[in-house]
Amino acid sequence: MTTALPSSPQGHGHAHGEAEHENHSLTGFIIFLCSESVIFLAFFSGFALLKTSAINWLPAGVEGLEWRMPLLNTVVLVSSSGTIWLAEILKARGSLWGFRVLWLLTMALGAYFLYGQAVEWSGLSFGFTSGVFGGTFYLLTGFHGLHVATGVLLMTLMLIKSFIPGNYDRGEQGVQATSLFWHFVDVIWIILFVLIYVWQRH
């Protein structure tokens, strides 16, 4: 299946179907992210609705959420958005090793975030089935954590790919897509942090 659409910007360079499709992956990924954001939007609005209409929001014996450790986690995740941005800049300047170092740093910050989340979960006195408070807390943080884990996995794949010779010859959209995903996960966390930890009064 050899195809070259004159309409696509890089269509003249190479004539193989697979490479042609590669050009659209970033577009497709952005469309997917827009769609994915609606799930979070649904969870957030559900959380707000349940919280504002609940009679007893906190389960018996729960005073509220500790916010210092999550704040540290927030700082870690936000700064990892900065490191991944720097990694992309370094890659664009041709410094492959600089890219790898900052990329690895981003991965480490992501992993630390997951560790912090796990520590927080293990110290809590309520569970997933402790009323709607426990349910929404674990649903939101768990679903976001799943995205952080996915992001770290994607970064691992991209790091491995960076060692394949000639891998970037036809342009590389995987790094861009992963970085975009990471910023997305970061923004979602900031909204989540405000909703769950800052907005505690009922």
Place this chain on the structure above:
Amino acid sequence: MTSATFPASEPQPSWTRYFSFNTDAKVIGIQYIVVSFFFFLIGGLLAMIIRGELITPEADLVDRTVYNGIYTMHGTIMLFLFIFPVLNGLNNLLIPTMIGAPDMAFPRLNAVAFWLVPIFGGLLIASFFVPGGPAYSGWWSYPPVSIQNPLGHLVSGQGLWLTAVALSGVSSIMGAVNFVTTIIRMRAPGMGLFRMPVFCWTALAAQSLQLIGLPALTGGAVMLLFDLVAGTSFYRPEGGGDPVLYQHFFWFYSHPAVYVIILPVFGVFSELFPVYSRKPLFGYVYVALASFIIVGLGLVVWVHHMFPSGVAQWMRNLFMVTTMLIAVPTGVKVFAWLGTLWRGKLRLTTPMLFCLGGLFNFVFAGITGIMLATVPVDIHVSNTYFVVGHFHYVIYGAAVMGVFAAIYHWFPKFIGRMPYEGLGKLHFLLTFVGANLNFLPMHPLGLMGMPRRVSSYDPEFAFWNVMASLGAFLLGVSIIPFLLNMVSSWVRGPKATHNPWNAIGLEWLLPSPPPEDNFGEHVPTVISRPYGYGTGEPLVENQEAIERALTLQEARA
């Protein structure tokens, strides 16, 4: 690109490709359509059982609990396993060929999205055989009914239902990402957005709705699944949850889902009326843009399904107004189709008959839709057969008839053979009469107060129910000439030329059936708007040469 050369009629690839993980959008399109009709027969059989039960006032055919499972599965199968897959089949066949792309943007993702359909279909059908039977809470699956698990088994009909719906969502999102990317990125040179066929406009609009709406349903369904199997209380009032929250999630997607279904059918109408009236589409730009106005408004009408659910009065009023506003862009489209038909040289072929019948039914459904949008009327007829009648007019009367029109119209292009006109017209007659006989009596029944989802009723409702059941059996019979036509014309129908209907569009500048990569490297440059019927304006550069080459190739074969 001075003279189009097509690979001289390559040998037909083996039919076994339809049973393989093939990445060609044309193969996937046919796979979608055939699989969807398999499930259509199952869903149709369930409908026959429902109408068989309702032909007498007593509950005498099936057990009441079984009846609950049957109507739940009828709705679920028809929506998630028939109408969405069949439309995705049309998208797969038409989008790449209409915009001159060799394939979809992500062919492998496309194949994965398709193969999920038989998988979740199998899961859903399997729920008939688990202890406790299939899900029985209606296709809405409202809590608290849907979070009961009286038998306590881990695998319950409701759990399988939720898993299947979640997988259906994953498959549809994959499809939507693919269709939108393809339309945005892979159009032929010269094909600006306002030179795109209306079917592609409506597909783009419908798939955008999928991308915005489906994640909300998926999120809501995940929470329902946790309530069912993990003991959380998102929708359980005793744990602080709210069952109405599920209704918001469900209808935020499931109302736009109706537009996901009807928009591509509007696209089919807009494609076919010009062909069989020999006139350009009246008001092309407005028809194209109206699709996106429907998308915008369609996202803010969902509460009209919840007028009796205890929502605030200001919300009822607001959503009543937005719902009625939808009639404006839809009215623009109906007006444009009538303007296209006006003083045209009408050719009453099978596809045209299905379009006209579909348009008639759609206008009727639109009128009852406006009635239902009004808060007092809606509260009065809520959960009665009036709603069922309205819905079936939209889905069967308009959407399914539009799908049949599309199948008869594009069958020659993608199969390479002509369907039989006589059988097609018989199919149309049985469908049109059957649908109206089946669904019209539901309106008086609803106004008289007959609730939906009951297997026995007061004898005063008997007359209209007998009529409806006769109509349903007629619809059941109407499938026979259709299947007969499809199978026999596929096997031994007369060979189709590249453009048997004298239609204008990139897909008609391809051989029938098109080669695997469509235009390959010879994508024509589009130089005018679509639907130039009677204007004599060519659609693409060197159109005459391309058509001459195609005719020559057909003469040689």
